[in-house]
Every structure is written in C-alpha cells, then in structure tokens.
Amino acid sequence: MNLLTLLIFIPLLFGLLIVVLPSSLRNSYKYITLLAALVQLGISLLLYFQFKTGASYAGIDHESQFQFIQKLPWINLNLGGMGKMQIDYFVGVDGVSITLLVMSALVMVVAAIASWEINKNLKGFFVLFLILDMAVFGVFCSLDFFLFYIFYELMLLPLYFLIGMWGGARREYAAIKFFLYTLFGSVFMLLVMVGLYLSVKDPATGSHTFNMIQMMNPANYDAHSIFSTINHQTIFGFPARTVGFIVLFVAFAIKVPVVPFHTWLPDAHVEAPTPVSIILAGVLLKIGGYGIIRICVGIFPDVAVSGSFVLGLLGVISILYGALNALAQRDLKRMIAYSSVSHMGFVLLGIASLTTEGISGAVMQMVSHGFLSSMLFFLVGVIYTRVHDRDIYNFRGLGTLMPQFTVFVMIGFFASLGLPGFSAFIAEAFTLAGAFKSGSTNGLVPHWMAACGALGILLSACYFLWTLQRMFFGTERLKGGETWKHALKDINWREKSALIPLALMALLLGIMPSLVFGKINDSVIALVEFTKQYIR
C-alpha cells in the first residue's frame, strides 16, 4: 500500500466508520476523528523522515524525482477523433509539498482537539470534517490536474456546511460568500485546465493528458494548441498563456487570499466555529500559495517571470492593507483574520522574487503561518467558548485572570510579529532577503517592495502589541462583570495539549529552520533554475 494513498484516504475510512456508528455512540466520534488525525500525523512524519534529499530528488518538473509516487490509470475515455482522454490517479510529493503535509497533519490534530466544543449534530460535523481532511491532503499530493481539481472542489461543500451549520450569527451569509468566491475562481480554472489538457500530449502514449509534470515541459505542447509555447495564440485579443496564468492565479489568489480578492476571509473566519477557523487559516490558505508555486509558476513560468512585478505588488498591497485593517479591528478574531491576509502577502512577495531565498521563505512562511494562525485562532476560541464575546475592548487585565493563557497568547503574538527565535522571523527574513536580492540580481521585484514588506512587519508589531496591551495588561476590567470572571477560567489540559505542540513547532522552526529548509532546498533550487531560463 502506498503511504501517500493511505495518508489521503485514512480520513475517509474513519468517516465511513462514523457514518455507520449509531448515534448512541456519538460521544466517541470526536475520539475517532482525533485518532484519524493522529494516524495521519504519524504517516506524515514517517513520510517526512523517509523523504530523501539531494539534487536527484528535487521534483518540480521531473516526474521521476518525485517520491512516494503512485500512478494508476483511472479514467481512459476513447473520444474517437480526439484520441483518448487520459486521466491518472497520480500522487507524489517533492520538497514543496512534504513540509506542508506534516504541517497540515499537525493542524488537523489541533483542529480535532478544538472540535471538543462542538455539541450539536456531531455525526454530520465529524463526517464533513474528515471529508475536508481527505480533500486537503489530496490537493497537496495530486500530480494530475484532474485529480487536483477534484480534491480542490471537494473542499468547498464540506466547508460550506461546516461554516453554515455550526457557525456564528451571520453564518449563512459567510458560508455562501465563501462558496461563491471560491467557485468563481475554480470554474474558470476548469476552462484553463481543459485548455491545458488539449494542448499537452504525453510523449510516451501520444494522447492528451492531465499530468501536471508533463504540462511543465514546453516540448509537450502541440504547436497549434491554445497554450502553445511556440505559436502565441490569443484569447479575446490577449496572449493565451497570459490569460491562462491570470485565471489560475485569480483562482488561487482568492484562496490565499490576496487583496482585492480577500473579502470573503474575514466573514468566513469570524463566523466559522473554532476548528474550522483553524483549518481555514492553517491549511486552506496554504493551498492557494501551494497552487501558485506548483501550478501557476510551474506550468506558466514565462508569464510568472514577466508578471512578477504585479505579483510582488499584490503581495505588498496584501501585507500593508491587511496589517492596516488588522490595526482597525475591534473583534479579536477579525483582527487575526486580517493578520492572516498580511502574513500571506509575504508568501506572494517571496514567490514573485523567484529567488531561492524568496521561495524558501515563502514555503517557510506557509508552514510557520500554518502553526501560528492555528494557535491564534485556537486562543480566540478559548475566550469565545467561555464568554461568547470577542470584542477587544470588553476585556482588560486578562493577564492576572488567566496567566497560563496569557503566556500562550504572548508566545503566539510575539512569534507572529516576527520576533527572532520564532519561525515567522526566519520566514519573513528570507522572504525579504529574496525580495532585496531580486532587485539587484534578476531585477523582477524592485527594492522598494522589500522595504514595504519590512514596514508590514512593523505594523504587525503594532497591532499585536497594542492588542496585548489592551486585553491582557492593566487592571482587571470585564464587560460581563462577575459572571465573566467566573467563566474565564484558565486553560485546561486539553487546550494545553493543542497549544503546546504548536508553540513548540514555532520555536523549533525558529531555532532549527533546517527542519524545513533541508527538505525543501533542492526543490526550490530546481524551481528557480527552471524559471531562470525565462528571465531576460
């Protein structure tokens, strides 16, 4: 049995178990889900430690260099004159995906622990949770565009229900907004996918293929096809490859989210229940970043190079706009949601630089933000479950009331604002180093963008520290008075068990960034080399 396949479909098996269990055993569902997440974490760690590094395992555009590959013919349709439609069940990982897998697995465990607070419709919740879990891992492992798309879309429906059924007051609005935004991106992605499929031929079989790796090789494109690299076709008068890139980029930019496609995010985050917020911030946003690296840059490197200024600009706008918005929020969860927008901007800036440092920093930022944003959303959830309020101004002096909680908040906040010693510092430092380097080497991203990115770090220090000051310092003053004081008990063992691993990971990656860099380095170098040929 292939380990990756096992990793992807383990949640489905556990989900089926929950489906068949009678509802009299409903208290066991959360343990089953936690077990599934732990098994996944185990498998992903196994994969991580077995993952071989070296230039011959770089992956990116070489199919043979991927690891833990499983490739099975899945759909073979004979289309008469059009030849055969070849769709494979094709999974594999390289450096870019392996660290994200481990991160996602850990976040899923935390989300499963956070699901303890769910108290209605348990069966539905946990089944949807596990389907979402499966889809997430499927996306990170798929190397066939069709398979990728299926998993990508499969995430939407469970999330719609998870937000819509277990969410807050405006959950219906938030859920449909999220669904429509993402679907808007992905239906056009479908068109580009079909266009790519008809443009690319598998040299081995001669039939059209959805294989992403084959799509990265310019030699596989038909000369008259729409996305041909030789004949520059046009769509509505625009160069076809540019249109294809933009469509795919918009689809992923909605996921990341990049300003101005971000407006679904604050609503979805605020209305979603804590475990869903954790998955949303911790994992789903990374799918956007991962998609941009693997698909946008991988398949359209020429456009990625020529459009890198715009990419970088959008990244910088996200960093600054997200930070300024976070500064203005009263709702703690909304503030953290906007801080996500800001932090994910670094990912885009790093990718746009197309330097080794920048892309390494981007991947590192995705991993780091995965841990940190999960932690922050979990921390918000702690307060919210106790008093059902999140307004920053309704709390004061929590530091004396909940000392242990405050310690974790401080770790989370300081790590997120880029304090040296924590993972976000490494990630942001590398991203900015990449952006600065790009200005003087390949000239894709000007220096001032890097400078603006640094300004973003300063702003994030502002909003985090200000929030810390407003909520946790000073004399104790709560809106709810005595009742709140009783309700606001310090965190229990269960909450600690979720927070400690996250805090440890943030610290560990800050001290030993090689845990990530060691695994991703070869792939990042390969990707940079791969794009270098298009830089003029």
Place this chain on the structure above:
Amino acid sequence: MGNLLASLPDQLSNTIGSLPYFSPELYLAALFLLVLITDLIFGRQSAWICRIIAIGGLLVILFKDLQQIGLILQHGEQSVFLFGNMLRLYKAAISFKLIIDFFAIVLIIYFGLDKRLNAHPKGLSDLYTIVIASLLGLHIMTMAVNLLAVYLAVEMVSLASYLLAAYRSENGFSAEAGLKYVLFGAVSSAVMLYGISLLYSLTGSLDYFGGNLVTGLISANPAMVSVAIILVLVGIGFKLSFVPMHFWLPDVYQGAPTPVTAYLSTLPKVAALALLINFITPFAFNEKWAAFDFRLFLSVIGTITMIAGNFAAVWQKNIKRILAYSSIGHTGFALMAVATFTTQGISALLFYLAAYIFANIAALMLATYFADVTGAEDLDGYKGLGLKHPVAAICFVVVLISLTGLPVSAGFNGKLLVFSSVYSVYEQNHNIWLLILMVTGALTTVVSLFYYIKIPLYLFLKKQETENITLPAEGAKWLIIVSVILTLIVLLLGVFPTYLVDIL
C-alpha cells in the same frame, strides 16, 4: 399513376427491408396495444399490472435497442436510411434511444410512487399507455430525416405531453398550466408547419438528407431561407424550450404533477436535441451552405438560454420552479455541445444529458418525497427538514451538486466532456462564439450554485420555525430507495465515467 405502379415493388421491398431496423419501434407499438388492452380488461385494478407489463416491455425494447448497434455494425456503414429516406438510423440515434428508454423505465416506476397521481380517480393505467405511445414518437424523433416525419413525430410527442400535463387537473393552476401548454404547443406546431411548407415550396423536397432540399436552398434567396429555417427551429425550440421559446415552461412544470414534470423536462428534450442534430447535420457539412449560420444561431441562443434560465432561477421560491428554470439553463449548455458539429461533441452531449437526467429525476423525486411527507413545496417549507429526513436531504444535496456540475459527480464529468469537445473545435477554428459559450457556461455555473445551494441552505442551515406535520405516505419509502440508487449512480459516474461512456 402508372409511375406509381412501376415503383411500387421497389417501395415495397424498401419498406420490408427497413423493418428489421425498425424492430424496437414495432415492439413499442405492440407494447402500447398490450398495455391499452390490459387496462381495458382489468379495469380499475389494472394499474400495477400495466406497470409491470410496461416495465417488462421496455426492458425488452432496451435489449432490442442494443441489438441495433450490432445491426448497424453488420451493415458496415455509418447510417442506414429507412422507409424511403424517412428515417436515419445511426450510432448516436441508438444512444439517444437507449437514454430515452432507460429513463422511461425509471419514470414509470416513479409514476406509481407519487401520492397525488395515485389518488387520481381514473388510476394510472392510462398514464402508462400515454407514455408508451409518446415513446414511439420520441424514437421517431431521434431518427427522422424527413420534414414530414419530423412533424409527425413532434406532434405525436406533443399530444401525449398535453395529456400528461393535464392528467391531474383538479386544481385551477394545473388546468391553467395544461391549457397554456396546449395553446403554446399548437401555435408553435403551426409555425413549424408553416416553415416546413416554405421549405417545400422553395425546393420541392422534404427530405433533407438525401433529397435536393439542401442544394435547392443554396440557390434560393438567403433571407427567405433563413426565415423558413427559423420557423422550423421554433417548432423544435418549443420542445427544447430554449429562450425565447421557454415562457410556457415554468408554469407547466410547476402545475403538472411532479413525475410528469420529470418526464417533460427530460425525455422530449433528449429527442428534440437528437432531432436538432439530425436537422443541422446536412447543412453544417455542406461546404456551399452559407445562407444561415447554424453555429452562430446555436451559440447566440445557447448563450442567451444559459443566462436567462440561470438568472431567472435565482428569484424563485418554489422548488419545482427552480428546477424548471434550471432545466432551461441546462438546455443552453446542451446547445453548446450541439454547436460543435463533431461526433465528439455528440458523445459529450449524450453523457451530459444522461448525467442531467439522472440528477434531475432524482431531484424531482425528492421534491415529491418532501411534498408527500411534509407538504413542503417551496423553500420556506424546507426549513430545518434536513435534520429530520437526513437520507433524503443528503441525496438532495448530492444531486444538486451534480446539477451544478461540481466534482465528484456525473454532472461534473458531463460538463468537462462538453467543455473539452467545444475547446477542441475552438482550437481549430478560433470561433469567438465558442469561446463566449464556454465563458458563459462557466459563469452561469457560479450563478446556478447560488440557487441550487438555497435548497441545502433551507434544509440544513435554516432553523425550523413551526412544528411541521408528518403526513402518511405509502410510496415515501420507495421514493427514498429509488432516489438513493439514482444518487449512488450519480456519484459512481462521477468517479468512473467510463462505464457510461462505453455504453453510449
């Protein structure tokens, strides 16, 4: 007269020679009589006997359809012309017939499970008779290549549809819907007949495959020809219900008994698409043909239909009305596949139609279920029902996902196949209209999600305000079972579309 006598032996031998290729239709005629007589003999209690006979007979006819594939292969040609170029039997026509017959069986099962239809004083036997008679018309529609045969077949189906739509007309709304349907139908038939007569007067021929109709039209006045062709397309458009021939549809779909809606929204559409393909083929493949741009026509109509159908559905509250408008949207999407003029486009269309029908029948069955069990017919009535009837509600969600065209579902694969067939044509000729069609198709998918998702929204997300009553319903259990099976098929075809593509 002398001429006729001389050609009589030829004609006779042609007719006799055509009979083997006509066997499913002959069996259908026999089945029609059999069901009719059973009804007469057994009287009021005959419904279940008629149903068993109808289903059994249709299974035999399905088998006969499959045999025809072998017959065609044996003949060694692409298509066989029957009865002096009246009908044309070819691979796609058989596939269309297979779809029609298979879903006719599903529909006949469905008819018997509907509480309100069952409460009809006349019983259901007549209904089965009418459906089988209409199947004969539908079969001929898929093969007709002579304008006379076209008219005959369309009328045959129309008459049956009128009867079905008004079958249970105890309330005013249903009667109004039936009357509307008859009036619009009669007018569009008349218009079509007028178009046919114009074509005949221009060329002296009714046979558009073998005769000199196409060559005659090439030399005729293009404006005149366009008018005549558009008039004929109006008649086909009424059956297909593309915009602007759609305005009868929402009222009829809402007013007719739900199983009849399921019939009207599926089978005549399939046959009308087959008819359209047959009608267009000789023109599209004639290089000298320039009077009327079919691709432009289909693209414009398809685009408008997708937009109008999907946007209109957004404002609807009644479940059947939502599905009615969505079926208009689906017609637009199907026209996109027709506009490719390729065999690949037709096979994509076949898959798309089958996927659509599976999901659509299941959706209407579940609408029947909720109407029977809780009395809910519009969105407000659906509030909070999802948690009380989880199996039905989950099936409903899956089916709606398929109708939207999201993975993993048959609908998604259908959409993918249609997109790829259109794309491959676009790649060759860079026709801007095909691109517009695809972009519209993608955009309207997002729009369609907006109204499809309303049903799960009301089922699961909204809180129930009033305590709802549970009405007794015998067929409810079976409705659930059949719709679960259909839902599973939808999912299965989502993961393994090969099974269906290989059959079609």
